[in-house]
Amino acid sequence: xxxxxxxxxxxxxxxxxxxxxxxxxxxxxxxxxxxxxxxxxxxxxxxxxxxxxxxxxxxxxxxxxxxxxxxxxxxxxxxxxxxxxxxxxxxxxxxxxxxxxxxxxxxxxxxxxxxxxxxxxxxxxxxxxxxxxxxxxxxxxxxxxxxxxxxxxxxxxxxxxxxxxxxxxxxxxxxxxxxxxxxxxxxxxxxxxxxxxxxxxxxxxxxxxxxxxxxxxxxxxxxxxxxxxxxxxxxxxxxxxxxxxxxxxxxxxxxxxxxxxxxxxxxxxxxxxxxxxxxxxxxxxxxxxxxxxxxxxxxxxxxxxxxxxxxxxxxxxxxxxxxxxx
Numbered sequence: 001x002x003x004x005x006x007x008x009x010x011x012x013x014x015x016x017x018x019x020x021x022x023x024x025x026x027x028x029x030x031x032x033x034x035x036x037x038x039x040x041x042x043x044x045x046x047x048x049x050x051x052x053x054x055x056x057x058x059x060x061x062x063x064x065x066x067x068x069x070x071x072x073x074x075x076x077x078x079x080x081x082x083x084x085x086x087x088x089x090x091x092x093x094x095x096x097x098x099x100x101x102x103x104x105x106x107x108x109x110x111x112x113x114x115x116x117x118x119x120x121x122x123x124x125x126x127x128x129x130x131x132x133x134x135x136x137x138x139x140x141x142x143x144x145x146x147x148x149x150x151x152x153x154x155x156x157x158x159x160x161x162x163x164x165x166x167x168x169x170x171x172x173x174x175x176x177x178x179x180x181x182x183x184x185x186x187x188x189x190x191x192x193x194x195x196x197x198x199x200x201x202x203x204x205x206x207x208x209x210x211x212x213x214x215x216x217x218x219x220x221x222x223x224x225x226x227x228x229x230x231x232x233x234x235x236x237x238x239x240x241x242x243x244x245x246x247x248x249x250x251x252x253x254x255x256x257x258x259x260x261x262x263x264x265x266x267x268x269x270x271x272x273x274x275x276x277x278x279x280x281x282x283x284x285x286x287x288x289x290x291x292x293x294x295x296x297x298x299x300x301x302x303x304x305x306x307x308x309x310x311x312x313x314x315x316x317x318x319x320x321x322x323x324x325x326x
Contacts, residue, residue: 002098002203002205003203003208003260005096006205007264010095010096011095011096012095012096012097012098012205013027013095013096013097013098013205014098014147014148014150014205015098015099015100015102015103015146015147015148015201016097016148016150016151017100017114017118017123017129017143017148017149017151017152018118018122018123018151018152019097020097020098020099020100020148021097021099021100021115022099022100022101022111022115023099023101024096024097024098024099024102025096025097025099026094026095026096026097027094027095027096027097028094028095029095098201098205100114100115100148102146102201102202103142103143103145103146103148103200103201104142104145104146104199104200104201104202105138105139105141105142105145105200106139106142106143106146107136107138107139110133110135110136110139110142113133113134113135114129114133114135116133117129117132117133117134118133120132123152124152125152125153125162126149126152126153126159126162126163126166127162127166127167129149129152130163130166130167130168131167140163140166141163142200144156144159144160144163145196145199145200146197146200146201147159147193147196147197147200149162149163155185155187155188156188156193156196157185157186157187157188158183158185161183161185190206190207190212191212191316193206194206194207194209194212194318195316195317195318195319198318198319198320199319202321207262208260208261208262209242209315209318209320210240210241210242210260210261210262210287211261211262213287213314214262216314217240220238220289221238222238222239222240222289223237223238223239224239224261224262224263224264225239225241225259225260225261225263225264225265225266226263226264227263228266228294228296228301228303229296229301231294231296232294232296233294233295233296233297234293234294234295235293235294236291236292236293236294236306237291237292237293237294237303238289238290238291239259239261239266239268239289239290239303240259240261240287240288240289240290240311241259241260241261241265241266241287241288242259242260242261242286242287242320242322243257243258243259243285243286243287243288243320243322244258244259244260244265244320244322244323245257245258245322245323245324246282246283246322246323246324246325247324247325248325253271253272254269254270254271254272254275255269255270255275255282256268256269256270257270257282257288257290257305259288259290266290266303267301267302267303268290268292268302268303268305269295269302269303269304269305270282270305270308271304271305274305274306274307274308278307278308280310281308281309281310282308283324284310284312285308285310285311285312286312286315286318286320286322287310287311287312287314287315287320288308288309288310288311289308289309289310289311290303290305290307290308290309291305291306291307291308291309292304292305292306292307293306
């Protein structure tokens, strides 16, 4: 769902102890646009902040209103052609922030303690978080594994270093603070970051894992999901992706597999004879390659499987769990 939302232009931000609530939530990024005398909403070119450059917001992200207590345009009688003589404009973009509940291993009590401490004051650093929230070692390690402490400590390697040196609150005296120079720890490689994201959150906001393998896949003639739409029905093609679901409806004799790559999804149909003959890759692959025939009709595309190949070894330690036969 997160990958699909991002492909449709929704900005998704990671779990962060400074901002995340227990559940996923919406955030608003606001920026000020000076009004130009004689301009209208139609003629005004609203600049986009650097973090949103290149993204065209959809209707739910695109609304204008005056600030400083003025009524909204739709209540104040202004239209897209109304003159904007005074004040300034504010443009809001709603952004999805992932919630703390997505962090594997983080206790509900830990989430509550963290949020309560943060309501009193923002966290200054890892030691401040440990002192005021009183999180135990398991909760701290869960947050570090999920990269949810990056805003306080830096990349994952620095985070692990800092939580290892954090002092637990003392019963009488205040927790001592010591200045230590930052160690020269190298940032994790991209593949390691992605594997850690999947292990601790079940997803990543970094590049899709299949994108890292694209050169190897291209060498085998394997097409992206979006490229299959360019082919006519009856064309033989190869596709590969993470196996995210396997289904066999009670009324059907076939098995439906959904593969995901960096461009989208591929719906695969596996007939009984293929399923029986190639049971291993069908049921065990985390990364599955399918050679088959494209079937495209009425804006629906399937790949009718002829041969299956298990490429899971290419993923290394990446942990992927599919939803099977639900």
